[in-house]
Amino acid sequence: MTQPAIIPIIEQKQTAYRFFTPVVLLLIAANIAADYLYTLFQQTAFYLPESALFSSYWILFVPLVLLQRSWMNTVAKRYQQLSITLFATALHLAIYPALVGLLSAVFYSHTFAYWQSFQYGLSTYLVQSLIIYGYGFAATALPKQAEPQQAFIETIATNAPALPAAFLQTLLVADGPNAQTLLAVNDIHYFSASPPYVTIHLSDKKILHSATLKGLEGELDGGVFVRIHKSYLLNINTVVSVQSRKNGDYDVTLTNQTVLRVSRNYASHFKQQWLAKPQLGLK
Incomplete structure (x- = not known):
């Protein structure tokens, strides 16, 4: 692309x-x-x-x-x-x-x-x-x-060689009434929907953040953060095992022993990203 x-x-x-x-x-x-x-x-x-x-x-x-x-x-x-x-x-x-x-x-x-x-x-x-x-x-x-002129510029842009996409590497979040913390996105296990916010799940705590899952999905590396459910955006690098439910859904276990469900609507894309890691497999 x-x-x-x-x-x-x-x-x-x-x-x-x-x-x-x-x-x-x-x-x-x-x-x-x-x-x-x-x-x-x-x-x-x-x-x-x-x-x-x-x-x-x-x-x-x-x-x-x-x-x-x-x-x-x-x-x-x-x-x-x-x-x-x-x-x-x-x-x-x-x-x-x-x-x-x-x-x-x-x-x-x-x-x-x-x-x-x-x-x-x-x-x-x-x-x-x-x-x-x-x-x-x-x-x-x-x-x-x-x-x-704008159409001409868009034509040039469409035919231009691909450049590396710039993804978010850090997130500035409110961590208390009067404090802010700069989080490395690689330290985040997953995001869950908490309308009108999202909850950031780390290994040892949760932080409420002003954003949407859809917005974050477009800003984060799609090879790392994968939508597995309408309410979850998962850091696939934190997954240690995947278990089929035999009905099209899957259960994933994270490094902190959290278990999340992969909805059948998102299972196909999740499996593509998971199987792209040669050392991993599906059960």
Whole structure:
């Protein structure tokens, strides 16, 4: 079985939203500054509270862009993602006047009417909204264009020569309320299921560990740790004898005299691993 080749690939991370909130705050400040400059040019009065209130349009981008991104990640079709983008824009325009009305009712002497604020938002911010939510659409759609390159890399990995598998050699486990122990996996006799944990069985004690048998089975050397039952993962090197039950099941005795049952569902694979050791045999 071939293993993926080690190819030096620069890992692409999503950074489009990292500085989004600071940029929104900067845009709010720029919007207020633009209002101030406009009043200077028109020689009219400048009201900072009202300018800040109507600049709250930009604050809504923070939750709604993240919501747009979350929704778009749940669909694959471009028309579905475009529909979500247009819906996010419309939702923003609908929520904005309600936010202005609520804030003005709580903190201002005058409450601004919904439709008055809606018309203002539609005429002032529609283009900006389409640009920003459109950028969110593009940022989600762009990774899809990298699929041919990814397929090419996977083809190279599939045909690459096999490399030695890296298996767990040690386990860091909690050994008491405030202590941790690094166990050599070769010292472990077997694991037993204790949902949602597993119990590690050593020669002289047991330790509860946060893991699953299925997860450990994929991380440990399959030639050493063999699944013998839905509840047991066994270190085959600790087995000293195997006895057939004449019904497809087997009993195995370990070096510490523990006896475990090998279920018939796992017996075939267990026998393959056991018989691969020339000095051993079945009874």
